[in-house]
Amino acid sequence: MSETEPNAEALNAPLIPKIPPPAPPKPPTGRPVDIGEPPPGGGAPSSASTGGTDDAIVGEPLSASAKRRRRRNRGGGAAGGGAQGQGQSPAQGQGQKQGQGQGHKQGQGQSGRPPQGDATASGASKGAAAGSATGLGSSEPDTDGRSDGGGESKTQGQGQAKKGGSRNRNRSRNRNRAAQPVEAVLTDEDGPLDIDPKSLKKRQGKSRNGRAVGRYQMNVHVDSAGHTHIAVLEGRSLLEHYVSRPADDVSQIHGNIYLGRVENVLPGMEAAFIDIATPKNAVLYRGDITRDADDVEVADDARIEDVLKPKQLILCQVTKNPIGHKGARLTQEVSLPGRFVVLVPNSKTYGISKRLSDQERRRLRGILDRVKPEQHGVIVRTAAENVTSEEIERDVTRLLKQWEQIEALAAKQKRPALLYREPDMAVRVIREEFNEDYRAVIIDDAALHRDVHDYVSAISPATADRVQFYNPKAEKLPLFERYQITEQLRKALDRKVWLPSGGSLIIEHTEALTVIDVNTGRNVGSSSLEETVFRNNLEAAVEIARQLRLRDIGGIIVIDFIDMEIKPNRDELVRTFKEALARDKTRTQVFAVSDLGLVEMTRKRIGEGLLESFAEQCSVCNGRGVVLSSAVAGID
Structure with a gap:
């Protein structure tokens, strides 16, 4: 050619x-x-x-x-x-x-x-x-x-x-x-256990005129973009809001278990960056590293560079979602949550929820002594109240099988990989929150309603009838508008919150911390100044606890209450604030009122808050909140 x-x-x-x-x-x-x-x-x-x-x-x-x-x-x-x-x-x-x-x-x-x-x-x-x-x-x-x-x-x-x-x-x-990760097994192939009528009646909750009565209600909405919105109402007031996006394998990975590879170790920071097959490397601190039981050469107080080496493969779990330019945070103390218990593999952890009564704790401790597996730890959750020993044993067995699958998958992998994926947001919230205190779970998506109903029928047959389907085509108003959730969400995105008495809160977010300022506003009181300030502060403390949950604010929080001269009033303010935070399942810590009248506290940050979920940085001021005046342009 x-x-x-x-x-x-x-x-x-x-x-x-x-x-x-x-x-x-x-x-x-x-x-x-x-x-x-x-x-x-x-x-x-x-x-x-x-x-x-x-x-x-x-x-x-x-x-x-x-x-x-x-x-x-x-x-x-x-x-x-x-x-x-x-x-x-x-x-x-x-x-x-x-x-x-x-x-x-x-x-x-x-x-x-x-x-x-x-x-x-x-x-x-x-x-x-x-x-x-x-x-x-x-x-x-x-x-x-x-x-x-x-x-x-x-x-x-x-x-x-x-x-x-x-x-x-x-x-x-x-x-x-x-490389397919292990999915959470939520139900048993054998179906729900037969529960005696006495135990079943305890879990049915209260009802009035044939309708369930409860303190809370959960509304689940799936929008056209595939986002799942979950709103928890206390009465008619919006208490918590969760949102799950389709790309949550990247941004919402809390609870997932990975086989990670050590990229580099920073002795000066006592931390290591771990490649977990996500766009950003995650960080593992020295305090979150667990020592292998077979490794007798490494002491408990060894430096991080002696424990981790570059290119080393480790099993780890995400404890904090990536936020902004920061990667996810990891721990090597892996835990697998079930409905009634949490399995902590290769650990001696043993505990029962403190929210339960002493009598119930003693009963559950006897059950736990019989079903606790060797070489693994178990924590009994609040949801285990009034459940039978057979249900707890089945929950432990299911989690053990999941852990064996995770270990087998990790042994086959030679590179960073996702080993275990937490279930969908709606199922996770149901697993963590739903109990007889909920009067209803209302879902406007047919497929999701079917999945949630099947799950609740398996774990809590007595309350399965509380999972209801809301047909948006047959109803006059969308689900969130019918219960005034959309309006409350818009208010929750504002920096100013009005109190019933006329006072107000100003909530400001910064890179380092969140600052909340309490003002009397239109609240002029009717007696003395000290009494007016005291009542305004108590009202603000309860509302701040609600706003922290609703906006999912985490990290360091500084609250500037109005100054009070009487020390018992300051002590009562802190007690009321801690009591309001007691219903928050996210870990919090509150310190005493400082000499300047400030209350410092911390709340565990798991992921991005409500504001970050619905907002993006301003392209004009780049998030500063101000634009330089024209006078600055004339400065040479």
């Missing part, structure tokens, strides 16, 4: 893969490539180097069995022929360089990795080697690296590409199957 430039008709022709006639095999060009040999600079082997034992030397004659496999795989190779066959098109009509043109791109085809060996090089010998290694055939390039434009591609090279692509696809599917 003469070496000519392609004509206009050839350039405009569609890229249709063509199978050249069989030709005798050609001796290998360049250096032989062994199976699984990584390309220069590291990385995974290309599709041509992982085909099998008959492909050990690229370019050598195939055995009879290899030829049979090649013929069988031709159908699969042709099916994916868009990727494999198009790699020959530059050689047939477009005259691009063998390793750098479209053939190079198509050589990445199924595997998604660059071709092996000298596939990116130009020149006669390197171009031929690239053609063999990437499955582009053995078209003879000219002296400037162009293909001769003919149909000289060898059948062997094409067969290599087809087999390599087919096997690479199979290997990719197998890898994807192996």
Whole structure:
């Protein structure tokens, strides 16, 4: 075939893969490539180097069995022929360089990795080697690296590409199957246990005129963008709000378990950055590292650089979602939450919720002594009140099976991977919150309602009838508008909150902390100034506790109450504030009133708050809240 430039008709022709006639095999060009040999600079082997034992030397004659496999795989190779066959098109009509043109791109085809060996090089010998290694055939390039434009591609090279692509696809599917994380098992295959009528009656909760009566109500709304909004009402007042976005495998990963790889260790910070296969590396502090029971060489007080080494693979769990430019926070003390208990693998942790009565704690302690597994810790949750020993034992058994699956999956992985994924937001909130104190759970999405109803029917059959479906097409108002949730959410995004007596709160967020200022506003009182200030502060303390939960404010919080002269009034203020925070399941710590009248407190930050979920930084002031005046522009 003469070496000519392609004509206009050839350039405009569609890229249709063509199978050249069989030709005798050609001796290998360049250096032989062994199976699984990584390309220069590291990385995974290309599709041509992982085909099998008959492909050990690229370019050598195939055995009879290899030829049979090649013929069988031709159908699969042709099916994916868009990727494999198009790699020959530059050689047939477009005259691009063998390793750098479209053939190079198509050589990445199924595997998604660059071709092996000298596939990116130009020149006669390197171009031929690239053609063999990437499955582009053995078209003879000219002296400037162009293909001769003919149909000289060898059948062997094409067969290599087809087999390599087919096997690479199979290997990719197998890898994807192996990397699938363990999903939380929420129900048992055997169905719910038979519960005696006495225990069942205790869990049914109160009712009036055939309708359930409870302090709380949960409304779940799924919008057109796929966001799941969960609103918890106390009476008619919005108490908590959760939002789950479709991209929550990146931003909302709290509770997920990963196999992480240590990227670098910072002794000065007593921390390490861990790659957990998310866009941002996570951070693991020294205090969150657990020592392997079999590792007797590492002391409990060892420095972090003695415990963790770069490239080391570790099992870890996310305790705090990534926020802004900060990555997620990790711990090695893994825990698996169930409905009634929390399993703490490889731990001696043993405990029962303090929210339960002493009598109930004694009963549960006797059950826990019987069902507690060896080498693992168990914490009994508040939801275990009045449950039977069989239910607790089944919950422990289910969590043990999940942990065994996680360990088995971790043993197979050689790189960072997600091992366990927490269930959907709605199911998580139901698992953590729902009990007989809820009068209803109302959901406006049919599929989600079905999943939640099945879950509640399995864990709490006595309250399954409280899970209700709200049909937005049949109702006059959307779910959130009917219960005035949308209006309350808008108010919760404002910096100013009005108190019933006429006072107000000003809530300001900064990078370091959140500041709350209490004002009397229109509250002028009716007796003395001290009494007016005291009543205003008590009212503000209760509302601040609600706002912290509703806005999900975490970190350091400083509250500037109005100054009071009488010390018993200050003590009563702190007591009232702590009592209002007692119903908040997020860990809080409150300190005494300072000499300046400030109350300092902390609230555990798990993820982004309500404001961050619904707002974005202003493009004009870049989040400062002010714009420089025109007078500044005149300063030289």
